[in-house]
Amino acid sequence: xxxxxxxxxxLFIAWFALLVFMPKQALYYKLEEELAKNEIKINEKAIEEGxxxxxxxxxxxxxxxxxxxxxxxxxxxxxxxxxxxxxxSLLLDDSLKAMAPxxxxxxxxxxxxLSPLEASVNAEGSFGVIEGSIxxxxxxxxxxxxxxxxxxxxxxxxxxxxxxxxxxxxx
Amino acid sequence: xxxxxxxxxxKGLLALLILLLIIKLLWFVVEVVWLPSTGVEHAEEKGGxxxxxxxxxxxxxxxxxxxxxxTRPTKPQGSIKDIELLAIYNASDxxxxxxxxxxxxxxxxxxxxxxxxxLEGAGSNFATFSxxxxxxxxxxxxxxxxxxxxxxxxxxxxxxxxxxxxSSSKVEGDIVDAGDHRLVDKSLVxxxxxNMEEITKNIGIAEQKEGKDLKGFRVTFVRKNSHFSKLGxxxxxxxxxxxxxxxxxxxxxxxxxKNINAMDSLSLTITRGKEExxxxxxxx
Numbered sequence: 373x374x375x376x377x378x379x380x381x382x383l384f385i386a387w388f389a390l391l392v393f394m395p396k397q398a399l400y401y402k403l404e405e406e407l408a409k410n411e412i413k414i415n416e417k418a419i420e421e422g423x424x425x426x427x428x429x430x431x432x433x434x435x436x437x438x439x440x441x442x443x444x445x446x447x448x449x450x451x452x453x454x455x456x457x458x459x460x461s462l463l464l465d466d467s468l469k470a471m472a473p474x475x476x477x478x479x480x481x482x483x484x485x486l487s488p489l490e491a492s493v494n495a496e497g498s499f500g501v502i503e504g505s506i507x508x509x510x511x512x513x514x515x516x517x518x519x520x521x522x523x524x525x526x527x528x529x530x531x532x533x534x535x536x537x538x539x540x541x542x543x
Numbered sequence: 544x545x546x547x548x549x550x551x552x553x554k555g556l557l558a559l560l561i562l563l564l565i566i567k568l569l570w571f572v573v574e575v576v577w578l579p580s581t582g583v584e585h586a587e588e589k590g591g592x593x594x595x596x597x598x599x600x601x602x603x604x605x606x607x608x609x610x611x612x613x614t615r616p617t618k619p620q621g622s623i624k625d626i627e628l629l630a631i632y633n634a635s636d637x638x639x640x641x642x643x644x645x646x647x648x649x650x651x652x653x654x655x656x657x658x659x660x661x662l663e664g665a666g667s668n669f670a671t672f673s674x675x676x677x678x679x680x681x682x683x684x685x686x687x688x689x690x691x692x693x694x695x696x697x698x699x700x701x702x703x704x705x706x707x708x709x710s711s712s713k714v715e716g717d718i719v720d721a722g723d724h725r726l727v728d729k730s731l732v733x734x735x736x737x738n739m740e741e742i743t744k745n746i747g748i749a750e751q752k753e754g755k756d757l758k759g760f761r762v763t764f765v766r767k768n769s770h771f772s773k774l775g776x777x778x779x780x781x782x783x784x785x786x787x788x789x790x791x792x793x794x795x796x797x798x799x800x801k802n803i804n805a806m807d808s809l810s811l812t813i814t815r816g817k818e819e820x821x822x823x824x825x826x827x
Binding site: 386393401405407408414432435436467470471528 | 562563570573574579580582583584736737740792793794797800801
């Protein structure tokens with residue numbers, strides 16, 4: 373019993389040390405490099421490292437050189453078995469307001485080892501409230517609108533069933 | 544002799560420190576060997592844009608006007624006021640209008656002259672004349688409701704009526720061929736600037752690359768009888784620059800889209816096959 377306890381304590385300390393000593397900023401730079409290969413770039417005003425997280429302040433997102441959005445705060449949080457990306461106050465660029473809702477107050481993308489082939493998405497903004505899931509095996513995204521507000525710009529992309537509006541796409 | 548620390552506890556602490564050191568060392572190696580030390584930043588294009596002027600170098604043409612508004616065909620001048628536009632028949636191959644001049648009704652086709660004014664073209668609700676290198680535009684008289692729609696519907700008989708009828712009813716204004724350049728109604732520009740989805744329905748644009756470098760944008764299709772078909776663009780054309788600004792990035796293209804409402808003229812440099820061409824537009 374003592375031995376099992378020791379192993380658990382060692383594993384816990386190893387896991388904790390892995391997260392604490394993780395070079396989060398350098399790993400984020402690696403992520404930026406990978407995104408840049410797909411012509412996606414993020415310019416941030418500041419990067420803050422936490423024990424389990426990394427926060428980007430006032431991040432501007434560029435796709436193919438075009439400014440798409442500004443995110444007030446973007447937090448990448450991981451416990452290794454649970455990972456979460458949180459976006460606070462995402463504002464779509466003015467030039468794109470005719471194509472999609474401009475304001476997203478909060479968006480959360482999370483992934484858990486309990487269901488490794490699925491990630492969940494939750495967001496609320498000027499479009500209303502959405503809840504959805506990403507099937508990583510089937511490579512498709514399904515988003516349900518539990519509350520709708522300004523969806524005129526994206527209505528043509530949405531479908532409707534008895535539960536309400538939903539969006540579905542594969543990648 | 545009594546020990547201050549239990550040797551077992553000391554051993555455990557040492558093992559813990561070694562474990563932490565190994566993990567720290569492991570991350571250090573990963574960081575040094577695989578991870579970059581700086582991020583990838585998007586560099587904003589800060590270089591000043593080339594000033595764009597449309598200069599006509601053709602002989603026997605009037606010099607560049609001191610006031611840019613003077614060349615605009617919006618303000619009818621002189622005796623153009625005597626001409627009243629009664630009806631328009633505007634098909635892809637022929638433009639015929641009916642005008643009233645000195646209480647007499649006359650039918651004119653493209654190139655015909657009345658009171659010294661030569662008919663250059665017509666839109667859905669206006670006709671364009673030229674006189675002494677100046678362009679004049681007169682609007683359709685709204686005497687009877689439905690007159691205009693009848694003439695427009697007629698014009699689409701050879702094409703797909705439903706498509707064109709819907710576009711002409713939703714969007715006011717048209718594109719008129721005025722010889723060396725085309726006249727584009729501002730309301731049309733404003734409409735498409737607001738409804739980007741409608742642009743993609745009517746014209747297909749794909750990137751044209753040479754290796755990794757973007758060299759322009761290729762027209763993949765132009766919907767028949769759409770406003771875009773009147774722009775003079777054809778499938779296979781490669782748009783190289785707009786108003787002298789090379790379109791070698793999405794950002795450059797987006798810049799044009801963002802500022803299109805403020806523009807009163809537009810010049811597209813395109814390559815069609817091996818030939819380089821310039822398409823000129825006047826927005827008013």
